[in-house]
Amino acid sequence: MQEPLALRAMGSFHVGGKLVEISGRQVKEVVFTPGGTPAKFDPNGTYQTGQMYVQYFLPQKERGKVPLLLWHGGGMTGVNFETTPDGREGWLEFFLRKGWSVYNSDAVERGRSSWAMYPDVIPGEPLFLTTANPFERFRIGEPAGGFNPDPAKRKYLPGSQFPAEGYDNFVKQIVPRWTSTDQMIIDAYIAEVDKVCPCVIAFHSQAGQFGFKVAQARPDKVKALVAVEPAGIGDQAKADVLKDIPVLMLFGDYIEQDSRWPTIRKTATDFGDRIKAAGGSVDVVNLPSVGIKGNSHMMMMDKNNLEVAQLIDDWLARKGLAK
Template sequence: MGFRCLVMAGAFFAATLSAAFAEEPLSLRGMGSFHVGGKLVEISGRPVKEVTFTPGGVPAKVDPNGTYQTGQMYVQYFLPQDERGAAPLLLWHGGGMTGVNYETTPDGRQGWLEFFLRKGWAVYNSDAVERGRSGWAMYPDVIPGEPVFLTTANPFERFRIGDGAGSYNADPAKRKYLAGSQFPADGYDNFVKQIVPRWTSTDQMIIDAYIAEVDKVCPCVIAFHSQAGQFGFKVAQARPDKVKALIAVEPAGLGDPAKANLLKNIPVLMVYGDYVEQDARWPAIRKAGTDFGDKIKAAGGSVDVVNLPTVGIKGNSHMMMLDKNNLEVAQLIQDWLARKGLSK
């Protein structure tokens, strides 16, 4: 059995590599990363500790009082040799996630980052404040409250992957997926390894860092997912002259309705997946999003709302950038950007 599993794993890996290298090699004129935003915070009144950093090492005194760098955000960028996007494309992830969402899918397929890079976009992919390579700050001294952690079952039942409450099982063979689901079943256990703790009290810190990224990189197009809905819209409202288009992928948060007029010159695409009507929460979330879109249109703006099943793209979960048809969804976005004159 062990040898058979090894052979099957080898065959899967070979097939994945074959698919990954089926396209022409990428040609870049540059790539790199930077941290942006943040501020210095003073901590005082804490006791000095003695810490042994390495087992068997010599203890050292550590004074936690002093100045700390907090609220910074990590950004990685890839610049194609043949740049065809009218401006850089910024990818912003959702809650409890990092920029890994846009890289290789958890079952080893091409992610949106590579897709748009191959389409000629300069792509900037980030880890929001207090996520991934952006790092934490001390709490509750700097970040109020405690972080939220997700169980392995939570995303399965909440992100419209499984068939509601009780559909997850530790045994992959016993998990109950929604009928026709495009989420890769063989990648779910890898997907939950991407999940990181998040706070519900860091929104303004995140917005400040995203504004700093926009000030450094833009004019740009911003694609954002789920929790980042409010960040995408609010940052665009703060810097409307620097944003060429907004792509809201199932936004769970929104901008300021009283300032909807600030978005009137920014074309907006809203994309929603499948199974929304049968979910307990998502009909209300989608309605809030489309109502906000109506306010932008009432102010003279342009908002296109695409419910994927109505255009023949079915089976998508909340994590559509990871679904088996993720590149079909990406192509829909690319076609919309081309129609708006933002891609050659």
């Protein structure tokens, strides 16, 4: 049994956002509680939108020289890092126990950051993931027809480290996402960096472009980037801005047998090559090549998630970011 966690502080805050005016909407009468008295509801007026929720945990004994920011991927929230779907220790607790101050966030329009329903505020419409989508797209199971509503009939990739008993809990984490809120998200992350950093940013999947672009916007405040299977990159014309920020890129297993991931990985590593050509430091680790096998796209949830987290912690220590 592990020692109790000792914190000097914990809390939360919202950053970023803007006020938006809505007009021309119909005024309604609404009964807010069954049996209650009807109230006039006027949807016209000023709305707060684009804000982001951040929760932080500060250890009593701090080893990390700067805080660690955790940024989740598309259709997800910060719960990705809290606890694995089958109830094991997540990356948030791991890094906290290692002495890192950890800031975990729900990106704009996700989870506790809230969302705006009006297309006047956010153009386009939200996308939702089916229960089968992550199973087949995140390299958890067979990419075509591997999912089955019956857990006993699901076809996992051979040697998969994803906890099969936790999959149905995992899909309960899914939230709607937009393809039209990228700049709002970047603005909120910049606000977080301005409030919290200097820092290390560890980001996953969709947050690839957010991590790199925010670092390009605030290169003096970011001391290292940990790109966990980044599905997006930064501004290629400004790759040189990252030359003084060490970068670690991590990729899991089964990439070669997937239709999309070889291209996604190449896009990311090509961007890393641009950073290196400008004099930067980029370490690309394909986990199977260092003996860590069976990882899905959701490696922070896989059964060997702490082994991957230890690799990250060791890398940060080598970069002089841990006491």
